[in-house]
Amino acid sequence: MPYLTSTPTGTSSTDVRTGFGVPGCAHPLLAPAEWTELTRPGTPLHWVVLDVAGGPGVQPDPHCLDAAGRLRNAGVRVLGRLDAAHGTRSFPELIADARRFHEWYRVDGFLLDRCPADRAGLPEVRRTAGALRALRDDAHIVLGHGTHPHPGYAENADQLVTFRGAWSDYRWSQVAEWTADYPPERFCHLVHGLPRGHLDEALRIARWQGAATIWFTDRTDRGGLADPWENLPGYWDDIISRIGTGVSE
Template sequence: MSLLIPLYVHPAVDPDAWHRLIEAADRTYAVVLNPADGPGGAPDPAFVSAAGALRGAGTRVLGYVDTDYGTRPAADVTADAARHQEWYATDGCFLDRVSAAGDALPAYRKLVRALRRQGASPVVLNPGVHPAPGYARIADLLVTFEGPWSTYVSAFSRPDWTTRCTPNRFCHLVYGVPEALTPLAVRTAHERGAAVSGPVTGKLPNPWARLTPVLSGAGR
């Protein structure tokens, strides 16, 4: 099982969730670290400790960076990624609010190259929908669905180009999943061509404040 874990809650607020995450680190693809919608203005000691424990447990840590659908200057994005690396020793980065448009692809291609030159690996792109096909060639992992369980079961569609890519290039992040159905959400992602997933029971505005029951064992 390969789970992408965006856990957007401070370790001091929910230390038990972080402890359970560290204990189950071998079941993850990576963990997204997001102290303050990015690295924040200064290192947070609690996140420094959590990141170190995760790396010690053998999982990859990704720094959260907002790209604002391609409108945020590339220099700001790379600076955030560099701060994540310096303060939290992140392995790679999780680029959020990525544009899905084909005309934005050249700028994202340059951005990903710059991040790789800084040492970021893996680079995960999250448009949250199926973007223009070229995005799959520049990302290590592409999040092609982010949304509620109700939409995932009723309105998901998969473009033909995705069938020409290996499933380990795709991820589905589904929130609002009934706890008993979180294992089904993982299986459904696999059936729909995404080897990586991250189903959670939480709901908006911050569904990622809760650890997935699949990882903790509660949803097995």
Template sequence: MTQEAPVKSLLVPFYEHPADRPEAWDAVVAAAPGLYGVVLNPANGPGAAPDPGFVAVAGRLRGAGVRVLGYTDTDYGRRPHHDVARDLRCHRDWYGADGAFLDQVSSGAAALAHYRRLAAEARTAGAATVALNHGVHPDPGYAEFADLLVTFEGPWDAYRAAGIPSWTAAHPPERFCHLVYAAPPGARAGAAVHCVVPGTGAHPWGTLPHELEPVR
């Protein structure tokens, strides 16, 4: 009997330093077979110089076959193109990132050309996977040049009331991701790619998904 490959459904944006939470990072690496990828965010981006702790953990993730998506803030289209491009190259050169996670992405049609150009820049920098975090359902045009659209980011209470526009049915489920925080144990997201964490407040992504929290 042929054993089925594990479903890689969990995208983990874990914004804690490996030196401060080594046991949590061990849990992330151990979960490699079920991970869609890990968002690497040393300093709201790659930082001013390579961080040895993140260099090491990125190497472990790559060695385990996990996508490493370098975090880059786009400030809803206000951040200059050359600054975003610099971050993309640093993630590649310093941490070996093979994907890009663009955060604070505009959702309207007016910004499509800007983000199409940024996605092309990410590909040039070696990103095999380009994820755009809109946090809401964007104009359908973004699906033309991104591999993954984060169409929800917010607390569990808001997620329970969120709807899904009909245009998403024209795309495979694995093209969409939901990031949910302030979630109780046992909470589950409806997107094929997802992350559901207990964290609250200004830094919810300093907590692991419930299923990856190390046993204490």
């Protein structure tokens, strides 16, 4: 199925362009500068995930509605986060969350986070993806496995997150052979705990492994006690300039 990128108004794209997939910042009240920065013209964004309260929340949040609207007005694709809980959440629960995201925030697609990766989970994920496309036929669907899944998953989404974790693991990671059958636009890598001095190395790894959508940050999970994705990396301006000038080559 086709892969469609969203870039801020006034930017151009090439056949293969490394860009950011933002796995979700803290609530706009807690991280207003982050949400504003994401609308900066020229920022190479493929998508930004909206997670109101472990999903869409129980009622529309005006602060999140405003943040999502400003992103979409800037030409950035916004994805609603659906927590698959490694296959333990029911189909009705996931679709109910998706409907709220669609009706309240007019999202452009969905990140099915903590998505199953084994062959046994494939039929239910296929069913879920079909229902999400029924909500919006042009929905951009990202499956957040965080590891290389069974190759059958590639036929059910626009993109797969095939790495999610620490730099200490990423720098020694290996790519699954079957991914060579697909273009880099189909794969995402999300890496935390990456020091500034290793940015070029990490960008080369993403290129060698064939992932066009990335998110690198020096924030850490502090042993599982913190969310490393809540804030922008300390080297935000630096990585923007590197991506924009093709340093990853």
